[in-house]
Amino acid sequence: MMKSHESIKDDFTVIENLVGKIDSYEIGEENKYRVILKNNQEVDIKFNNYNQFTLFSLDVD
Numbered sequence: 001m002m003k004s005h006e007s008i009k010d011d012f013t014v015i016e017n018l019v020g021k022i023d024s025y026e027i028g029e030e031n032k033y034r035v036i037l038k039n040n041q042e043v044d045i046k047f048n049n050y051n052q053f054t055l056f057s058l059d060v061d
Contacts, residue, residue: 002014002053002054002056003052003053003054004049004050004051004052004053004054008047011047011054011056012025012035015035015043015045015056015058018058019035019037019041019043019058019060020037020038020039020041021037021038022035022036022037022038023036023037023038023040024036028044031046031047031048031049032044032045032046032047033045033046033047041060042060043058043059043060044058044059045057045058045059
């Protein structure tokens with residue numbers, strides 16, 4: 001869980017602090033992203049946004 005941010009870029013900054021530097025990402029289905037890290041590892045992230053906070057789940061391959 002993290003506080004709500006104004007943009008997805010701010011959300012990805014928090015994710016980078018957890019899993020490493022992001023090289024690129026693709027938008028998947030609703031609120032789900034496939035993220036490619038600089039070390040070529042893939043991470044699937046799903047965001048659930050609410051007024052005061054954002055829940056996210058990570059699926060690391």
